[in-house]
Amino acid sequence: MKDLMAERTVDTQKLKISARNVQVYYGDTHAIKDVNVDIEDKTVTAFIGPSGCGKSTFLRCINRMNDTIDVCRVQGDIMIDGEDIYDKRVDPVQLRAKVGMVFQKPNPFPKSIYDNVAYGPRIHGLAKNKADLDDIVERALRRGAIWNEVKDRLDAPGTGLSGGQQQRLCIARAVATEPEVLLMDEPCSALDPIATAQVEELIDELRQNYSVVIVTHSMQQAARVSQKTAFFHLGNLVEYGETGTIFTNPTDPRTESYITGRIG
Amino acid sequence: MTDMTSDTPHVHGTLLQADARTRKRNAAETRFKFYGILAIAVGLLMLVILLFNIVSRGTGAFTQTFVTLDVALVEDKLDKSGNRNIEEMKKVSTFGYAPLLKAAMTDMVEKTGMEGQISAADMAGILSKGAPAQLRDYVLANPDKVGQQVSFNFLASSRVDGYMKGRVSRESIANDKSISAEQLDFVDKLIEQGILKKKFNLSFITGADASDARPEAAGMGVAMLGSFFMMLVVLVLALPIGVAASIYLEEFAPKNWITDIIEVNISNLAAVPSIVFGILGLAVFINYMHLPTSAPLVGGLVLTLMTLPTIIISTRASLKAVPPSIRDAALGVGASKMQSVFHHVLPLAAPGILTGTIIGLAQALGETAPLLLIGMVGFIASNPPDGIASGLLAPNSAMPAQIYEWAKRADPAFYERAWGGIIILLVFLLAMNTIAVILRRRFERRW
Amino acid sequence: MSELFNGLIGGSAAGLMVIVVLGLSALGFYMARSRAMASGGGDRRNLHSLPNYYGWNAAMLTAVPALGVLVIWLLAQPMMIDSAVFKTIPDSAIAEGSSRGLVMSDVRRLADGLDVIVERGVMDAESAATLDANTTDLRATLAAEGVALGSAVEQPVLDAAQMYRTQSSTGRFWMTVLVSAIALLAFVVSLRLATADFRARNVVEKGILALLILSASIAILTTVGIVLSMLFESINFFRLHSWTDFFFGSTWAPNFRGDSDLSILPLLWGTLYISIIALLVAVPIGLFSAIYLSEYAGPKVRSAAKPLLEILAGIPTIVYGLFALLTVGPALVNIFGRGEQGLLGVEWMSGATSVLTAGLVMGIMLIPFVSSLSDDIINAVPQAMRDGSLGLGATHSETIRQVVIPAALPGIVGAILLAASRAIGETMIVVLGAGAIAKISANPLEAMTTITTRIVSQLTGDTNFASPETLVAFALGLTLFVLTLGLNVIALYIVRKYREQYD
Ligand SMILES: Nc1ncnc2c1ncn2[C@@H]1O[C@H](COP(=O)(O)OP(=O)(O)OP(=O)(O)O)[C@@H](O)[C@H]1O
């Protein structure tokens, strides 16, 4: 673990997302308690914490996916590029084009590989013409590190790919809409080690262009891919800082217990 | 993975203002949602129109116009010998009673000061053609009243009734031979005098069907009994057979191709058009087994076959809902598999089974098409059955078949009765479904 | 009570037998139970099984074999007598253009007719048995009692009918003897079995299992009954009428004097046309309702609107038939007909019955059918699929149109096929709302007729199972059965595959 940390370069980036006093309720359950966090641009930020501590919930607040859950209420402010995304004037549809999301289980649409990737650009009107769209799809698939595997069968259904390929397809799909922030909720939990390695490599590449927020249960993964780490516990953000610091020198005893495997 | 340096990240504008494209997409969203609301609204509107139609056109059947007449039961005409011998009195046919009615009418016309306004034939046309028969039935039941003056409530003819209910108007009778403008004038007078009145008509609910010429006398009662006996057959056969079949398939059947065939068979039978069951009934029960036509027994058998799949499907669902732990518990204390099913699983599944059975019965109660083929329409179901055997075997109609029969007679007076019959049928269905819902609510168990 | 009893005896010997056997079986129950108790010295712990099992064993043993034989006898007797009588009909009795099978159906009618007149006391049993076709006008006598015969009665036919009657009554006699004997024998045996060591429970449970299996196979028997009954009569029909005319002819014109054109095509056209209109109404409304209810509506709206829509499915079809004939039809005439007085001032529609009338009303009936099936299917699409789309910034409607519906498409197609099969087999709405004119026309305002209405019209009223005009109904029924069954099998297959995909 030490070696991994050593080669990490930590340079300060400009602020992308800032959350202030965020509270989330599911009906009467208080799922997120007064969370404050600043997430930087062109950085991979990892959310870790025991199951049910509210990582997914908080992640889904960032692109307002929680709006689709009837019982869910969000209080506090979340600013992206200085704009409050819970402002009445903000259209969540437009927000989600800017803040993309990749889910725990690969969820390709029952369409061809091409149509899966072209879906976002089509609805957001990103392509001027067919050639342009082809171009966008190819670029996205390349960025998703899956181009070589599927370039000969773009018309095949996306559901016919292997789990790892499906998840990379989903990442390519998210990338194709050209978001600025990419949220990933346990993107590797359904994948085998090889596919996991491919996705992790991909995440590292994505950092050049995006602010990536990733939820993970694997401490090693958080250590490998992220520059910043946030530790959640029972709905509280317990500790947030440089990944190296969190893993080697946590300040809060709860963080330490979790990392050393005593809670969670 | 290195050839992405050429990328220039897409720049998103401010979030605080929706761009043109988003506005367009949101408009499409609103439209789409509106279509959904529209579809539901149309569906509900149809329901409202349908129910409104039924109620507004059918309630009339529950009231009927009656004429109050004092009839002198002249002994000379009804019982010449004067010894009140019923057998002898029976020899006087309804024709013998008509003059009494005519005399009573003339009498009434005189008393109310309307002489010369109406001819004798027109006068008789006011009353139902069944009036003499009603008189005769009364006399034969009360021979001691002969020689006295008795006040009767006679049904008015269907045209007069239609006039009272707004179905018949002075404009509409131009081509109608059954009633004339003079008669309507007369009817207006009778209404003024309080002799002609609309009243609640219990005999529509309890009475028998009547011939084409007397829509005013037709009732649902006998057809209701027909339906009752059919439902009895369905209940007695379909419930035990359905439950037994479900128990076998759910609890005992090995997984093999025979069980598969039975399963596929049942789900397909549930979707076979009901008329096909009618053909089966005609070919097997009537042509081959020589059971009597038009008998509720045959109707019940056909409906049993039709309802079985429904009952089996719902029973199996209820059995499946009983958790395996109950079976294990019973087996664990040394019960046999059969005992665990009959002592533990079945009682727990009973409410669900009952609910499914009631819903199946409700379906069967409203079914018409197969009944047409086994002859439960096309005649007048005039005599109520006098026992279980005749209830099962004597020709009868059934509620939906009776409604169809009236609809076919192409007379607005019968249409009104058809709608009224629908109200009665729907009341039964509503009651059954309500019971089913209550049962489900009351006994619903979450494991 | 005695009246009831008489009714049952008069109605059939079988009814009496059932009562007797059940009575004996109940008696067996009590006697076997007490015998078992007695043999166990009055202490139930000495018995192998609970005392009731001994009772059940006796009851079952007494009733089941006897009733089984009774049922088999009742099913087999007509067939045996038929074939025996069949052989005795001389070739000379078969008129030109007729067939043995048709003469046979005359024989059966005549035999039934004679039974009827004896029962009603028009003739005593003695003189009915010694009738002479040349001296009595049987056809007129029977017609007076409401039994219609196809032709005047010939002596050979009368002889065959008399044979039919004697054999039937002999059959009934032997049936009574045999069934009583079996029941009694079983009764005695089961009582002797009722001793303490007898493993009553195991035997009873085996018996019950057999009964359960029997019940489960009734579904198969029903299907077999449906297929066979229609197949036999259809074969009879195709003996009398060319199959090419039936399947490929262009006219439907039954003529009870014979020589009819009986082609299914005009009926099929009417059926399909009406079904298509019905689907055009039901599919958009039903599908959009389902989409709204499952994707947009809050729990309150959903729990109110869904059952309300489903009321439409619970309303009997006769009600829709009446609605078509008396409400929708006249309303359409007001719009499209009545010339100057009509709403559009046109004269396109003359009567209330038409393809459009029946189609619209059938569409209304199918709305809840389509909507609740689609609702289930849309709900089976995994939430992850929707999240994926919403997460990319798609609006809800884009998600529904481009992800949910394509994902649910196979299931929805299955639902539509099921609805189509319903529409094709629907009877009452078309009987009352579609009309009776068989023709192939594209005008939806004209009256047309369907397969189901023709089945009803050919099989109600005076039916003569020797004429192609009646038998054609069975060929129509078989076609209808095959058509709807095919649609159902395909639809159920598609839906099952669809479900498996998301399980
Ligand atoms: N749709 C919902 N309705 C009600 N409560 C919810 C819902 N989703 C989550 N919760 C509750 O909110 C809390 C946080 O859940 P969340 O899914 O955010 O946890 P998590 O940290 O992502 O856990 P995991 O690591 O298992 O994914 C939990 O207590 C959970 O029960």
Ligand SMILES: [Mg+2]
């Ligand atoms: Mg989570």
